[in-house]
Amino acid sequence: MQKLLIIGYVWPEPNSSAAGTRMMTLIKLFLERGWQLRFASPAQRGGHEVDLAALGVASDEIALNNISFDHYVADYSPDMVLFDRFMMEEQFGWRVEQCCPSALRVLDTEDLHFLRDARHRALKRGRSVEAGDYCSDMAKREVAAIFRSDLTLMISSVECELLTSQFSVPPSLLLYSPFMLPPPRPLEALPAFEQRRHFISIGNFRHAPNWDAVLQLKQKVWPLIRRQLPEAELHIYGAYPPKKATELHQPKQGFLVKGWAEDAQQVVSDSRVLLAPLRFGAGQKGKLVEAMQCGTPSVTTSVGAEAMASLEGWPGAVCDDWQDFADAAVALYRGEGWQQSRLRGRALLSDRYDAQQLGDALMAKVTELAASIEQHRQSNFIGLMLRHHHHKSTQYMAQWIEAKNRQS
Template sequence: MQLIDCFLEQGWQVTFASAANEGEHKADLATLGIAEATIALNHDSFDTFISALQPDVVLFDQFLMEEQFGWRVEKHCPHALRVLETSDLQSLRHARHQAVKEWLGGKPDADLTDCFNMPREQLFSRMAASDLALREVAAIHRSDLSLMVSDVEIELLVDCFSVPAAQLHWVPLLVRDVPEYDGAFEDRAHFITIGNFRHAPNWDAVLWLKNTVWPLIRAQLPTAQVHVYGAYTPPKAAALHKPAQGFHIMNWAEDALEVMSAARVSLAPLRFGAGIKGKIIDAMLCGTPTVTTPIGAEAMHGELAFPGAVACEAQALADAAVSFYTDAERWGQAQRDGRQLLLARYDHTRHCQALVARILALREGLAAHRLANFTGAMLRHHQHKSTQYMSQWIEAKNRNG
């Protein structure tokens, strides 16, 4: 939605096409003047649709969409700039997930300090051995431009996967207005954690919080409460609701910023993941310090102070959480650090202008840009052929019943 807002500000005409079913909390795109279209996977009706539309720029939502529709766009709109929105590197998240499983070795409370600080070469070796990385990085090479929310992942792609820097663009989550904070330290109460339960890193974080970190916090603050918010709450998550232990499963929040603004400290004990964390952006917007791991803090603050605390071990996370909950001065400093970070790193106007300028420059010099990307051309020649033939085979199979 932030990218769409950026495009609309330029007066660009935006068409949103999706093969997915409408979600329960779908945005009202029509009121924004956005045309909507339903498209089908493995079906030549998309060819008719895209040929009639003839867009100047096509944005793919993650690499699976580029795999499915990229070759069709190239065939029918060869002059359209193809942009991939990666969100985060799924292959990085997957590699870290597998590493955590191995590191834990069946011991849910094992020390993950070395795993969190894994050398980049070792991380690359884990990623490069996966089919997921082969597919995802191939899609990045094939695209004219890939949008990255994490500058750490840009460095990984350039240094380890030989992706040309000219094909990558850093555009993190964007903040239009940084508010003055409401509510003093003494007006806030309780801890909070928030995140979609369907997202594996969030579910793992909730389990680690419930079983390990939270008991350590309660040992120091016996009446403390944590409110756990998340969409798509499964029965296994609802079963964690234990009011007597101060652990409350609150389901989906109608307004994430409202509940975050009422809390005193945000907890994000993430043991694996990638990209940057919307929950930490929300906490900064609300003036709520965050206690997290190196995974949660990665690519969030650059050279600036993190607005909270970063720790690897459960006891260190618990101690930091208690400190921010009870120390008004430290709490206030974290709040000020968060505001400075939002202004310096996540400004909507600056990033939007840079993205638009990059897109327009690439459209002007698209032929030369593509000529310099021989690896991408080679991958499109081979991979798109196989993807095309598989898609056409599925289409023919479906047509013949």
């Protein structure tokens, strides 16, 4: 039986974030294909993490800058190690290479952190992203981790293109691997238009693009909608709402901050239109895919829809002007194009997110790499060079920190 070790940046919380859902999809895929799994993370448990033991997956807490991980990974001797985001490759990549040199080292970016960061910084400066914005320290770290890995899973085709064109990353190091979704429930089994009420917005409050979107709703979008629909309500859900978010709760204005959703799919299915006024971000947006699954039309921005569908084929509307955004939301809420939007969502799910097809492609790539791993690594000289210099410096720093911790 082949063995996979996943090193998680956080413990998977599928009800809190798209990243948690993505991680659980990967875990279930490898389980279904007969692999043995262990999940390890240096993060604190948040209280909403999934019960991995119930799935037959062992989970372990690991320490940063500690030789105990070397013994741990050597004892398990995985065939493949999956790093959840580039920070985990930075911390543990050199240890995996030293202790298990034949194991495949695969990076799952979730999305490109440096792209989201560049867009955020440009937004704060009131301008569009320029080529120079990508040359940040975060970009250097993340792209270096991609070069050092045997394979990187990319959720966005736009980000694949950015890496190959801007940073000359060889396509052989990347695999386009978006959300892998099972067939959705038939639209007839979901609440009909007449059974639904309210607008909805959903997203983890700890994720900066989501918090910014809530502020845009409060300050810009919702007043425009309420002028046309004075009795409408907007229900805002999301994990870990801070006090500054709950203070926005104003029932008289129909602006209701609900916080944690026990069943996200249920609250989205009960809503008439989902609103996602995202001004920056990266990757693909789990909330928008979830809306498609629930047969709920959505209104978002070009950033929100990026790498998910054409503007014309969007299951709802894509608008970057707030008045246009509000008008489109009101029209859908009143039923204009509502059913057609649901049908477009079903077409997108079938065309782009088929779990069987995407899962087969990932497993085929893993099998291909395992059979030619030395040749694959030798052809990636930049990766060899970066591994040599990074791993040496990281190793000595980690050993220094470990020695210092023993003395304290």
